Amino acid sequence: MxxxxxxxxxxxxxxxxxxxxxxxxxxxMQQPSTPEVSYPEGYREWAHVxxxxxxxxxxxxxxxxxxxHIYANPKALDGYRTGTFADGAALVFDVLEIQEKEGTLxxxxxxxVDVMLKxxxxxxxxGGWGFEEFNGDSKSERTxxxxxxQCFQCHTAQKESSYVFSSLRK
Amino acid sequence: MxxxxxxxxxxxxxxxxxxxxxxxxxxxMQQPSTPEVSYPEGYREWAHVxxxxxxxxxxxxxxxxxxxHIYANPKALDGYRTGTFADGAALVFDVLEIQEKEGTLxxxxxxxVDVMLKxxxxxxxxGGWGFEEFNGDSKSERTxxxxxxQCFQCHTAQKESSYVFSSLRK
Numbered sequence: 001m002x003x004x005x006x007x008x009x010x011x012x013x014x015x016x017x018x019x020x021x022x023x024x025x026x027x028x029m030q031q032p033s034t035p036e037v038s039y040p041e042g043y044r045e046w047a048h049v050x051x052x053x054x055x056x057x058x059x060x061x062x063x064x065x066x067x068x069h070i071y072a073n074p075k076a077l078d079g080y081r082t083g084t085f086a087d088g089a090a091l092v093f094d095v096l097e098i099q100e101k102e103g104t105l106x107x108x109x110x111x112x113v114d115v116m117l118k119x120x121x122x123x124x125x126x127g128g129w130g131f132e133e134f135n136g137d138s139k140s141e142r143t144x145x146x147x148x149x150q151c152f153q154c155h156t157a158q159k160e161s162s163y164v165f166s167s168l169r170k
Numbered sequence: 171m172x173x174x175x176x177x178x179x180x181x182x183x184x185x186x187x188x189x190x191x192x193x194x195x196x197x198x199m200q201q202p203s204t205p206e207v208s209y210p211e212g213y214r215e216w217a218h219v220x221x222x223x224x225x226x227x228x229x230x231x232x233x234x235x236x237x238x239h240i241y242a243n244p245k246a247l248d249g250y251r252t253g254t255f256a257d258g259a260a261l262v263f264d265v266l267e268i269q270e271k272e273g274t275l276x277x278x279x280x281x282x283v284d285v286m287l288k289x290x291x292x293x294x295x296x297g298g299w300g301f302e303e304f305n306g307d308s309k310s311e312r313t314x315x316x317x318x319x320q321c322f323q324c325h326t327a328q329k330e331s332s333y334v335f336s337s338l339r340k
Contacts, residue, residue, distance in 0.1 A: 044217070044218070044340070045217050045247070047214070047215050048214070048218035048239065048241070050276075050277060051221050051237065051239065051277065052274055052275060052276045052277070053223055053237070053274065053275040054273065054274050055273045055274065055275065056273070057272070057273030058272060058273030058274050059272070059273070060273075060274070061273070067221065067223070069218065069221065071218070077215070102227070102228060102229070103224065103225045103226070103227030103228030103229070103230075103231070104222055104223065104224050104225065104228050104230070105222060105223040105225065106220075106222045107220060107221065107222070107339055110340075137340070169277055170214070170280075170307070
């Protein structure tokens with residue numbers, strides 16, 4: 001192959017690759033390795049939905065064990081009340097280890113922070129929800145390789161309640 | 171006694187009683203039987219401070235047992251952060267029965283709602299805090315005969331932390 005032909009092919013391949021990146025950026029399309037849901041800054045001041053303790057006696061202990069709280073931003077709080085979660089609604093599942101002392105269970109070290117973010121266009125194939133999990137107190141260390149797909153495997157069963165497991169306790 | 175003398179005495183007694191009521195109202199002084207702290211409307215949307223489970227293995231179970239949450243209004247949230255609670259700061263201690271199913275503890279029926287309200291003038295003799303306890307889901311049924319005095323018997327020990335037992339978990 002002539003040197004000039006190689007150069008032209010190289011330029012064409014580069015242009016194709018670049019246009020692909022630009023199209024992806026323009027449409028918001030992302031590679032699976034690109035984080036889709038950012039850390040939920042300020043969620044500790046969001047409304048508290050409900051809590052529970054998953055003990056060692058539960059089959060869910062290994063994955064979700066601990067004292068957990070669920071928080072909702074204002075749009076998600078409306079979603080619990082109306083049954084419809086608008087784009088921008090976000091929920092946090094905040095899981096802490098259980099500390100036991102003299103018959104009282106309190107919150108220990110944070111295990112992880114799970115987030116659900118509603119964006120009906122970006123996450124059209126998963127009921128409009130994107131998912132993410134942050135390790136411990138980290139705002140950047142993600143624990144799952146494909147969080148939206150992995151989390152939706154269970155959340156898909158909750159289609160009748162907008163893919164949300166929890167309800168707002170009074 | 172002459173009839174006119176009785177009338178004068180009656181008028182004097184009435185005037186003394188009335189002035190007492192007016193002075194009491196003017197200074198905010200209240201009878202112990204008059205509720206001093208009102209129901210904390212909207213507290214379920216206040217910031218969530220922390221939670222704990224007081225189990226049957228705890229010596230505090232009878233009085234405070236259950237899955238409880240502490241909530242802070244915006245002024246109280248500032249108080250946790252700065253160490254100084256401004257007048258108007260309010261805290262809620264929301265106690266629910268524990269429901270256990272397959273190793274998971276969840277929130278059952280509400281036992282009571284305790285409130286602390288900061289008003290440094292009205293409650294000068296109890297560290298600036300007034301207290302109240304509402305039964306179950308009731309917004310009017312009070313459980314204690316002299317809540318501020320009764321609650322302060324324990325809270326007085328927390329003088330170094332502004333008479334507040336809890337701290338804001340991160």
